[in-house]
Amino acid sequence: MYGAETVQLKRGLLNKALRNVAIEEGIKIELGKKLMAITQTEQSATAIFDDATTATADFIIGCDGIHSATRKAIFPNAPNIAYTGLLSTGGFTKLDNVADLYGSIRMTFGEKSFFAYAVSNLGEIWWFNNISHAKEPARNELNTIDMSQLKNTLLELHKNDPKPIADIIKSADAIELYPIYDIPFLANWHKGRVCLIGDAAHATAPHIGQGASLALEDTIVLAQCIRDLATVETAFEKFQSVRQARVQKIVREARKVGDSKTVPSKFQQFFRDLLLPFLVKYEAKKMDWVYSYKVN
Ligand SMILES: Cc1cc2nc3c(=O)[nH]c(=O)nc-3n(C[C@H](O)[C@H](O)[C@H](O)COP(=O)(O)OP(=O)(O)OC[C@H]3O[C@@H](n4cnc5c(N)ncnc54)[C@H](O)[C@@H]3O)c2cc1C
Incomplete structure (x- = not known):
């Protein structure tokens, strides 16, 4: 385009x-x-x-x-710098039967949390998730969370979300966890x-x-x-x-x-899921000024 x-x-x-x-x-x-x-x-x-x-x-x-x-x-x-109210997790992993997804990024506004993944041409999955967390974590607070605790939290957040999200989380060898600032x-x-x-x-x-x-x-x-x-x-x-x-x-x-990635109520979620297919097309058009920019 x-x-x-x-x-x-x-x-x-x-x-x-x-x-x-x-x-x-x-x-x-x-x-x-x-x-x-x-x-x-x-x-x-x-x-x-x-x-x-x-x-x-x-x-x-x-x-x-x-x-x-x-x-x-x-x-x-x-x-x-300002804390934005979100934590991010992410990592790299491998799964069978995802090669057909190469070239696209799958994003899920889940029931309780946002998840996205892409498949590289080498078949590796690059994924991240965003967790709504209003209070800014204290310095080093996130370092005390161990991998199995983090995996369980992610699996719980995404338990009703589409496949293969849970499989990706389960297969991760290492997970990064960090607060998002701007x-x-x-x-x-x-x-x-x-x-x-x-x-x-x-x-x-x-x-x-x-x-x-x-x-x-x-x-x-x-x-x-x-x-x-x-x-x-x-x-x-x-x-x-x-x-x-x-x-x-x-x-x-x-x-x-x-x-828009913070946890919605059931009511908000219903309308979000209903409107999302239309909003995605509209938002893509609305972002034209970002992608069509030329450095002159
Ligand atoms: C989770 C996450 C996902 C992101 N995803 C994307 C994405 O998909 N697309 C995108 O375009 N951007 C993305 N970004 C943003 C992108 O990473 C940054 O905007 C970009 O790296 C900024 O580049 P920079 O050169 O300004 O700073 P940085 O890449 O942060 O580089 C700063 C450099 O300065 C060095 N440095 C720091 N302090 C000192 C010091 N005191 N003395 C000497 N050296 C020092 C650091 O070691 C580093 O090498 C993402 C960021 C995050 C956190």
Whole structure:
């Protein structure tokens, strides 16, 4: 529909491909360094790492994710990331008789919880579920839940949902469990010679699968701004002004989709299931602005 085929790939592969291109282009990559602080002058910015080394450059781009140390360094009073009221579980597994599902993603608004899975061309099942959980878990609270406890919880939540959901859960060797956060609004993405991109500036909940796409779009737009404008400050300003409206709209849309995954009453469930086939078509059309976007 948008002139491109859907390709499902694990993010490690994408990271590897991007890293290889960067290395081919002669870009130096240093691993194992943790950013702790940033200092700036009129002419340069300096990153200070946990091994006491530093790196000074004309500018710094903070692409260090939702918990960004760069954001904390330049905006110590920025609002905290926001818990969205949902937990997510997920993993990879194998089952027989699912190869015919390759190329599509099956999503189930279940009786008590949301479940989705896709089948890779190697026959592996990639799955995730969302659990409505109003109270933000305390730090490390989720680490205390063991695998069999988690499996039983998932099996209970999905006991009346269609096959093969229960089989997928039963066959899982490992299950990830994490709370879902976003950044509803960050007024400024840059300060002096430092600029935030990707999740560091505008983390979105994963419900419409756009976080990585937004981060990639950012890189292209920011590179163009730096190439075309006279100073880094004007480039950063232009970058934010070009990108902010789109990313805020996506962050809000993802929240809305996430909110529709909370547990419905029997009454709501009846109407949801009745209307869903029509809504899916309507929603797909409504999302045209997300997928037809061209980075110019
Ligand atoms: C459950 C889940 C499902 C998702 N599904 C999708 C999807 O289907 N499609 C999609 O497009 N997006 C999806 N996303 C979102 C996507 O993963 C992110 O939006 C994307 O990875 C953001 O890229 P980024 O480069 O900004 O940050 P990240 O990918 O988080 O990268 C940040 C990097 O910075 C490094 N770092 C962090 N702190 C420091 C520090 N102090 N010093 C040095 N380095 C540091 C980290 O190690 C990491 O390598 C999902 C996210 C989640 C949580």
